[in-house]
Amino acid sequence: MQIHIPEDGHWLITALEIMSALFIFIIGLAALWVLITFIADVSQTRHAIRRNYPVIGRFRYLFEKLGGFFRQYFFAMDREELPFNRAQRTWIYRAAKDLNNTVAFGSTRDNRAPGSVLFVNTPYPTLGENAAPAIPITIGRGSRTPYIAPSFFNISGMSYGALSKPAVLALSKGAKKAGIWMNTGEGGLAPWHLQGGCDLVFQIGTAKYGVRDHDGALEDGKLVQIAAHQQVRMFEIKLSQGAKPGKGGILPADKVTREIAVIRGIKEGSASISPNRHPDITTTKTC
Numbered sequence: 270m271q272i273h274i275p276e277d278g279h280w281l282i283t284a285l286e287i288m289s290a291l292f293i294f295i296i297g298l299a300a301l302w303v304l305i306t307f308i309a310d311v312s313q314t315r316h317a318i319r320r321n322y323p324v325i326g327r328f329r330y331l332f333e334k335l336g337g338f339f340r341q342y343f344f345a346m347d348r349e350e351l352p353f354n355r356a357q358r359t360w361i362y363r364a365a366k367d368l369n370n371t372v373a374f375g376s377t378r379d380n381r382a383p384g385s386v387l388f389v390n391t392p393y394p395t396l397g398e399n400a401a402p403a404i405p406i407t408i409g410r411g412s413r414t415p416y417i418a419p420s421f422f423n424i425s426g427m428s429y430g431a432l433s434k435p436a437v438l439a440l441s442k443g444a445k446k447a448g449i450w451m452n453t454g455e456g457g458l459a460p461w462h463l464q465g466g467c468d469l470v471f472q473i474g475t476a477k478y479g480v481r482d483h484d485g486a487l488e489d490g491k492l493v494q495i496a497a498h499q500q501v502r503m504f505e506i507k508l509s510q511g512a513k514p515g516k517g518g519i520l521p522a523d524k525v526t527r528e529i530a531v532i533r534g535i536k537e538g539s540a541s542i543s544p545n546r547h548p549d550i551t552t553t554k555t556c
């Protein structure tokens with residue numbers, strides 16, 4: 270290919286000169302950066318990798334950071350990641366967009382692993398008319414308002430505050446539709462739990478959020494108020510922070526908004542600790 274330089278081609282030469290100067294400048298800057306970084310790396314004592322492999326050692330941190338993204342798209346198999354693998358996420362993305370999320374025959378799971386649950390075909394399935402309806406479980410038989418629970422599978426406790434308003438609303442509406450109960454978790458009763466119209470189990474956690482006084486002790490008046498809600502069908506006392514046996518639960522200060530503070534009965538803008546057990550319950554023995 271021939272490049273045609275106009276007769277009055279000074280501008281082109283000037284442009285080439287500027288570009289080459291710029292190129293040399295950038296190379297110079299890079300060399301300067303390498304030199305400074307080298308000196309910084311060999312003279313520091315915090316990171317062994319940077320001291321032993323000055324400059325190039327830094328790429329390890331970069332790749333460590335980028336590794337997560339690469340693995341996600343290139344290396345991880347469909348069912349490898351935790352807590353939600355790609356197959357599950359894809360299903361959820363499609364469901365959220367109202368696209369067809371029917372999974373065709375042919376599992377991508379390894380069903381040979383010990384402990385896999387297998388449903389085996391029966392040649393003589395129970396006819397619909399012969400099937401017995403599931404018997405509801407009666408909880409609190411003999412109490413003034415026993416709870417006749419129609420469902421086996423329900424929504425376990427997840428506090429408002431750990432979950433957002435849309436999440437709590439969606440779960441309570443879903444629970445109503447499915448005829449199941451929802452556990453509030455230890456974060457108290459939010460209006461959004463009630464709004465969906467489902468049955469609720471109010472969890473009394475170790476900080477007694479929602480039913481506590483200023484010092485964190487159980488306040489009977491608040492308990493009565495919560496129990497007065499028709500939808501609150503049961504109380505669950507969480508004896509200790511099973512998953513956090515050391516420190517218990519910590520709600521950071523910036524999550525304690527005015528709304529959360531009111532619902533939980535704690536001070537706005539201050540971090541709140543849900544102790545690893547109820548301070549006033551030390552034994553299963555009655556005194």
Ligand SMILES: Cc1cc2nc3c(=O)[nH]c(=O)nc-3n(C[C@H](O)[C@H](O)[C@H](O)COP(=O)(O)O)c2cc1C
Binds near residue numbers: 428456
């Ligand atoms: C966002 C979030 C909040 C939770 N809050 C509570 C809680 O307030 N009280 C409780 O007993 N468990 C709480 N849990 C634990 C769940 O109830 C459940 O036991 C746990 O997630 C294990 O079940 P999974 O394997 O189905 O997630 C919470 C879990 C999540 C993910």
